[in-house]
Amino acid sequence: MFQQKMIHSLFLINCSGDIFLEKHWKSVVSQSVCDYFFEAQEKAVDVENVPPVISTPHHYLISIYRDKIFFVSVIQTEVPPLFVIEFLHRVADTFQDYFGECSETAIKDNVVIVYELLEEMLDNGFPLATESNILKELIKPPTILRSVVNSITGSSNVGDTLPTGQLSNIPWRRAGVKYTNNEAYFDVIEEIDAIIDKSGSTVFAEIQGVIDSCIKLSGMPDLSLSFMNPRLLDDVSFHPCIRFKRWESERVLSFIPPDGNFRLISYRVSSQNLVAIPVYVKHLISFKENSSSGRFDVTIGPKQNMGKTVEGVVMTVHMPKAVLNMNLTATQGSYTFDPVTKVLTWDVGKITPQKLPNLKGIVNLQSGAPKPEENPSLNIQFKIQQLAISGLKVNRLDMYGEKYKPFKGVKYITKAGKFQVRT
Amino acid sequence: MTDSKYFTTTKKGEIFELKAELNSDKKEKKKEAVKKVIASMTVGKDVSALFPDVVNCMQTDNLELKKLVYLYLMNYAKSQPDMAIMAVNTFVKDCEDPNPLIRALAVRTMGCIRVDKITEYLCEPLRKCLKDEDPYVRKTAAVCVAKLHDINAQLVEDQGFLDTLKDLISDSNPMVVANAVAALSEIAESHPSSNLLDLNPQSINKLLTALNECTEWGQIFILDCLANYMPKDDREAQSICERVTPRLSHANSAVVLSAVKVLMKFMEMLSKDLDYYGTLLKKLAPPLVTLLSAEPELQYVALRNINLIVQKRPEILKHEMKVFFVKYNDPIYVKLEKLDIMIRLASQANIAQVLAELKEYATEVDVDFVRKAVRAIGRCAIKVEQSAERCVSTLLDLIQTKVNYVVQEAIVVIKDIFRKYPNKYESVIATLCENLDSLDEPEARAAMIWIVGEYAERIDNADELLESFLEGFHDESTQVQLQLLTAIVKLFLKKPTETQELVQQVLSLATQDSDNPDLRDRGYIYWRLLSTDPVAAKEVVLAEKPLISEETDLIEPTLLDELICYIGTLASVYHKPPSAFVEGSRGVVHKSLPPRTGSSESAESPEAAPSAGQAAEQPAVIPAQGDLLGDLLNLDLGPPVSGPPLAASSVQMGAVDLLGGGLDSLMGGSGFTAPGPAAPAAMGAPLGSGLGDLFDLTGGVGTLSGSYVAPKTVWLPAMKAKGLEISGTFSRQVGSISMDLVLTNKALQVMSDFAIQFNRNSFGLAPAAPLQVHAPLAPNQSVEISLPLNTVGSVMKMDPLNNLQVAVKNNIDVFYFSTLYPLHILFVEDGKMERQMFLATWKDIPNENEAQFQIKDCSLNADAVSSKLQGSNIFTIAKRNVEGQDMLYQSLKLTNGIWVLAELRIQPSNPSFTLSLKCRAPEVSQYVYQAYDAILKN
Numbered sequence A: 001m002f003q004q005k006m007i008h009s010l011f012l013i014n015c016s017g018d019i020f021l022e023k024h025w026k027s028v029v030s031q032s033v034c035d036y037f038f039e040a041q042e043k044a045v046d047v048e049n050v051p052p053v054i055s056t057p058h059h060y061l062i063s064i065y066r067d068k069i070f071f072v073s074v075i076q077t078e079v080p081p082l083f084v085i086e087f088l089h090r091v092a093d094t095f096q097d098y099f100g101e102c103s104e105t106a107i108k109d110n111v112v113i114v115y116e117l118l119e120e121m122l123d124n125g126f127p128l129a130t131e132s133n134i135l136k137e138l139i140k141p142p143t144i145l146r147s148v149v150n151s152i153t154g155s156s157n158v159g160d161t162l163p164t165g166q167l168s169n170i171p172w173r174r175a176g177v178k179y180t181n182n183e184a185y186f187d188v189i190e191e192i193d194a195i196i197d198k199s200g201s202t203v204f205a206e207i208q209g210v211i212d213s214c215i216k217l218s219g220m221p222d223l224s225l226s227f228m229n230p231r232l233l234d235d236v237s238f239h240p241c242i243r244f245k246r247w248e249s250e251r252v253l254s255f256i257p258p259d260g261n262f263r264l265i266s267y268r269v270s271s272q273n274l275v276a277i278p279v280y281v282k283h284l285i286s287f288k289e290n291s292s293s294g295r296f297d298v299t300i301g302p303k304q305n306m307g308k309t310v311e312g313v314v315m316t317v318h319m320p321k322a323v324l325n326m327n328l329t330a331t332q333g334s335y336t337f338d339p340v341t342k343v344l345t346w347d348v349g350k351i352t353p354q355k356l357p358n359l360k361g362i363v364n365l366q367s368g369a370p371k372p373e374e375n376p377s378l379n380i381q382f383k384i385q386q387l388a389i390s391g392l393k394v395n396r397l398d399m400y401g402e403k404y405k406p407f408k409g410v411k412y413i414t415k416a417g418k419f420q421v422r423t
Numbered sequence B: 001m002t003d004s005k006y007f008t009t010t011k012k013g014e015i016f017e018l019k020a021e022l023n024s025d026k027k028e029k030k031k032e033a034v035k036k037v038i039a040s041m042t043v044g045k046d047v048s049a050l051f052p053d054v055v056n057c058m059q060t061d062n063l064e065l066k067k068l069v070y071l072y073l074m075n076y077a078k079s080q081p082d083m084a085i086m087a088v089n090t091f092v093k094d095c096e097d098p099n100p101l102i103r104a105l106a107v108r109t110m111g112c113i114r115v116d117k118i119t120e121y122l123c124e125p126l127r128k129c130l131k132d133e134d135p136y137v138r139k140t141a142a143v144c145v146a147k148l149h150d151i152n153a154q155l156v157e158d159q160g161f162l163d164t165l166k167d168l169i170s171d172s173n174p175m176v177v178a179n180a181v182a183a184l185s186e187i188a189e190s191h192p193s194s195n196l197l198d199l200n201p202q203s204i205n206k207l208l209t210a211l212n213e214c215t216e217w218g219q220i221f222i223l224d225c226l227a228n229y230m231p232k233d234d235r236e237a238q239s240i241c242e243r244v245t246p247r248l249s250h251a252n253s254a255v256v257l258s259a260v261k262v263l264m265k266f267m268e269m270l271s272k273d274l275d276y277y278g279t280l281l282k283k284l285a286p287p288l289v290t291l292l293s294a295e296p297e298l299q300y301v302a303l304r305n306i307n308l309i310v311q312k313r314p315e316i317l318k319h320e321m322k323v324f325f326v327k328y329n330d331p332i333y334v335k336l337e338k339l340d341i342m343i344r345l346a347s348q349a350n351i352a353q354v355l356a357e358l359k360e361y362a363t364e365v366d367v368d369f370v371r372k373a374v375r376a377i378g379r380c381a382i383k384v385e386q387s388a389e390r391c392v393s394t395l396l397d398l399i400q401t402k403v404n405y406v407v408q409e410a411i412v413v414i415k416d417i418f419r420k421y422p423n424k425y426e427s428v429i430a431t432l433c434e435n436l437d438s439l440d441e442p443e444a445r446a447a448m449i450w451i452v453g454e455y456a457e458r459i460d461n462a463d464e465l466l467e468s469f470l471e472g473f474h475d476e477s478t479q480v481q482l483q484l485l486t487a488i489v490k491l492f493l494k495k496p497t498e499t500q501e502l503v504q505q506v507l508s509l510a511t512q513d514s515d516n517p518d519l520r521d522r523g524y525i526y527w528r529l530l531s532t533d534p535v536a537a538k539e540v541v542l543a544e545k546p547l548i549s550e551e552t553d554l555i556e557p558t559l560l561d562e563l564i565c566y567i568g569t570l571a572s573v574y575h576k577p578p579s580a581f582v583e584g585s586r587g588v589v590h591k592s593l594p595p596r597t598g599s600s601e602s603a604e605s606p607e608a609a610p611s612a613g614q615a616a617e618q619p620a621v622i623p624a625q626g627d628l629l630g631d632l633l634n635l636d637l638g639p640p641v642s643g644p645p646l647a648a649s650s651v652q653m654g655a656v657d658l659l660g661g662g663l664d665s666l667m668g669g670s671g672f673t674a675p676g677p678a679a680p681a682a683m684g685a686p687l688g689s690g691l692g693d694l695f696d697l698t699g700g701v702g703t704l705s706g707s708y709v710a711p712k713t714v715w716l717p718a719m720k721a722k723g724l725e726i727s728g729t730f731s732r733q734v735g736s737i738s739m740d741l742v743l744t745n746k747a748l749q750v751m752s753d754f755a756i757q758f759n760r761n762s763f764g765l766a767p768a769a770p771l772q773v774h775a776p777l778a779p780n781q782s783v784e785i786s787l788p789l790n791t792v793g794s795v796m797k798m799d800p801l802n803n804l805q806v807a808v809k810n811n812i813d814v815f816y817f818s819t820l821y822p823l824h825i826l827f828v829e830d831g832k833m834e835r836q837m838f839l840a841t842w843k844d845i846p847n848e849n850e851a852q853f854q855i856k857d858c859s860l861n862a863d864a865v866s867s868k869l870q871g872s873n874i875f876t877i878a879k880r881n882v883e884g885q886d887m888l889y890q891s892l893k894l895t896n897g898i899w900v901l902a903e904l905r906i907q908p909s910n911p912s913f914t915l916s917l918k919c920r921a922p923e924v925s926q927y928v929y930q931a932y933d934a935i936l937k938n
Helices: A031-044 A081-099 A104-109 A111-121 A132-138 A144-153 A244-250 B003-007 B014-022 B027-042 B048-056 B063-076 B081-094 B100-112 B116-130 B135-151 B153-158 B161-168 B174-190 B201-213 B216-226 B234-249 B253-267 B275-291 B296-312 B332-345 B351-361 B367-383 B385-400 B404-420 B426-434 B442-454 B462-470 B478-494 B500-512 B517-532 B534-541 B557-564 B570-574 B612-617 B625-635 B645-655 B662-667 B684-695 B835-844 B862-871 B922-936
Strands: A007-014 A019-024 A053-055 A060-066 A069-075 A183-196 A202-216 A222-227 A236-238 A252-255 A260-269 A279-287 A293-302 A311-318 A323-330 A334-338 A343-349 A358-365 A378-385 A394-400 A407-421 B713-716 B724-733 B736-745 B755-758 B782-790 B803-809 B814-820 B850-855 B875-882 B885-893 B899-906 B913-919
Touching (some): A007 A081, A007 A104, A019 A104, A019 A111, A031 A053, A031 A060, A031 A069, A053 B570, A060 A081, A069 A081, A081 A111, A081 B216, A081 B253, A111 B063, A183 A394, A202 B351, A236 B234, A244 B234, A252 A260, A260 B275, A279 A358, A279 A378, A293 A323, A323 A334, A323 A343, B027 B063, B048 B081, B063 B081, B081 B116, B116 B161, B135 B161, B135 B174, B153 B174, B161 B174, B174 B201, B201 B216, B201 B234, B234 B253, B253 B296, B253 B557, B296 B557, B296 B570, B351 B367, B367 B385, B367 B404, B404 B426, B404 B442, B426 B442, B442 B478, B462 B478, B462 B500, B478 B500, B478 B534, B835 B899, B850 B922, B862 B875, B862 B922, B913 B922
Parallel strands (some): A183 A407
Antiparallel strands (some): A007 A019, A007 A069, A053 A060, A183 A202, A279 A293, A293 A358, A311 A343, A323 A358, A378 A407, B736 B782, B803 B814
């Protein structure tokens, strides 16, 4: 009786359906198992719509779609699917981290490292080392210089000593870190997810926030980060390095940081009155009955932007299938309409309150086609520098355990997440 | 200089070239060659032929080369076991290496090579590594024990590795603890009976301590392990919950969901009056909502689980409706799940918002999603009464769009709204009727027909509308045909004067021209009802309908409780217990929620959701396996009949006399005649032709030495029995009756634990022995079984008389089917009556007990007939020749002692025989005739 636990095999598949890498942690599973996946893919039409869990007569296929690659894992028994999905995302993150991009080319160019990484990350289906710090000590990431040096000197990209972090109770940090410039940077990044209805009122809005850190500190620094208004944070996910008890009792983030880049916390602010909506959209999209044309008129303006400039504004609209092309004039920025995908993209740029950007013109429909029933949603992207829209503010950062004075910095940015305006 | 160069091939044999390079003297060339081999492996090319050459490269100081060779070995060692032995020495040597990385690598790789000979060598190094001073080696070794157990469980036990593994739970390094727990839970899962993870308050404490310190993956293993623990009281449950809640803030969603599982399970033990209970409820909402901001794949799994949680404890997310609002660029699988949860959370408080959203969705592009949204509006109307009016007007707006599939879905749900709120919204019928022509989906057509039939009295042209459907009756799906039949009968009962022709037409279509037994049955039932007792027909057909329930597609409570124990697993995604779909899960133990403890029970408010303790008392859809056979006995459908069964029931039979002018009287003799040419007389006609079909199955000869055996037919299709298909027939040989069955497993899992039970029946047929299926039935396997029967079971008159209701149980479920047995299996061997006795009896039985039948298209001569019938225990007592006709006088006796006398007239020029039967229990004649017919025609 073979109780095959956890992840049995992994297949990487590109958008044209070629399996370009396979890795088996137990026995070899034939590629033909992917036929079930291809079947589901065909049914789903859009790549994004392939269901993540597919059952086949003898296996289950759990997949993620990242950077135009399907990571399809094969499992054979009851396994927590989230476990597998989280792990697959971790694999993709690691590729991104190692090769600068998670693409078919990058993976093929580094196939040996990829194989070594996969072997290091999973043993017998159990995740072994998934922390990038530890992995990088076991398997060195490729650099142009190193591959040249390696080919000349014959040295390898495999570390031959045990990563120090593996032994300690803080597996995320290696010992003996040394920097000449000691720095600690925190980026508070907030994304607004919102659905705005036709009339401009907010149907749903919440803020997804993260604090991404870049810490380059020597030795074993012990940091405490406190906020002006920690009450905002009532729904938080922490990096394992954070001492949960201190947060519970004092609302202070206390931790020995990993070395380098990592996500310290992610949080969600959903209380409606706290979520400011920084832009408004005035729109008129209409199709005439029995005529093959329609009108399109959209204006974007600033709303609750706390006195900061809204920039990087881009609007994308999936127009109905019957739309042939669009003749529009933009008072600002430029627009494109892809007649195949029916996607209208308007790159607006910065919003100046004095002269609001407007895009206006005629929509040409397929002649004879019925008037489109659906109303396209407007997808808005924007950025606001030096502002956390929730009002979250870092108070101070203290360091214990080391004597030097680090350079500290905090940056705030607000972006649109899934920001949709219904018409 | 990238690795893609390793993919280029030359024209010369690639393998040949690699072989040469692998054996090169130059280290660098060797390494490059191994990399090329690995590259081929990554795209699934078979490079196993290079096995000896690659293994030769293993003896090296170069760690990278060693790793690459190990990678290769793991992939191919299984296919080349003999060659793999070559590597053993190096492995054993590497296990002693001063570098812990190499020690760990060696023991890990050895564990992956599933070759018996290697495992023998593995034991000593593994023992050392489990006690290695380096935690990296220890944690690798812990996993290796699980691998070895998979290959040779006995060896692991004999060597005492399990005890060492248990000791590692107390290791100083949390990563070692996590891996030890993972390994132990894997081993425990394949041996559910073993008490490996001996969970007691002490070990639980150790796990909870390790939980705070080990890696995220280890936390998942520990939490899943904790979930299997049963705290001794509510105090302990609370203290575990308190220590698990911090995990809800973990960045890894799998950790969060495993923590949710532990909390949902242990919460069951907490009293609802406790402050802590409320605190816990509040703490559960934010992490669940946070899961929805993750990648879509994670969202999907989270939503499937939230769907369960919302059903179990709706209070957790009742204020979070908005996070389930759909974004237009969500993947379709996320959209559909969100919609489902929105309906579950809909209440009077938020219904306005929900409806506004649903209306928005109904104009989206994706057809599946739009359909589900329209349906959801209907579900809202049924769930929240206050919203019904608004829902109906929303649906009418949608119908106005004339978008075909929207209209169809809307009509289907409006039908349900009519059922839920009778006499409230019928004013919209006119609008619905306008769209009659555009309906092309069976469900929508059936719904519309139902509406027309149900409200026939308010629709002036109901007859015209229904008639228009009747034209293409044969092209409709069964669903529509059945609905049309019922609707027209309703119409007829409401407006009898104008619709005689219509009802006659539909009854004839349903009973004469259809191959569908359900349709035919329903047709006959209506026919009989209408002909015998129009008042009763009205009562039956136009009966008050029970209200439909508020919540549709809720998961049945016991299943829900089980699924709550499986939060985060595949079972929670499929909403089925693992035993129903995981291969090789025979040993799976059904999990259940812990019962509430302490004094809290009485304090619980009455409207609270049922706790597991209460749920257990509710009747379960799938009863516990031990009780099954007991339950089967209770499946009787009517009062028992005592005494001589047939005689007692003959009175009843008379009352059901068929088309005996009943319809005529109803119609006032307006020429409403029984349709079809094949209806010669009495009740035999329609029913007989139906049964004739059953026995008409040609092909397949079953005659051995005993009675005629009909070919096997499918009694229980796999579709209706979760993959179990049963076909069978009955036979009688040398005095013993048997039911010959073929059980076929068309499911993907093994079936076992078969049992069979009959309902009481007219002749007391019962299994004489248990159903013996010796080995479990593997997928796609069939087994033939001959089940001996006796006739000493309980007796109850069935209709038809030879109806047998059977229940079959297996490890999956209990299935019911009914079948008709040919009466001749009951004809006993001593059924030959003395001549004098025959004459006396024949005279003695009143003439009204005589029944006459035609056996058509039979070309046998009298002697052949006689010998053929004798094979099935119908005995010829005398033969006479009257005016060129052969008259055979025959007798037979049934197992319950009823004698049947027969006169069979055979005319040489006519292929139709005339059979006259006389019996004191005349209702058996019909079935005796069928037996004759079947025997003679095969």
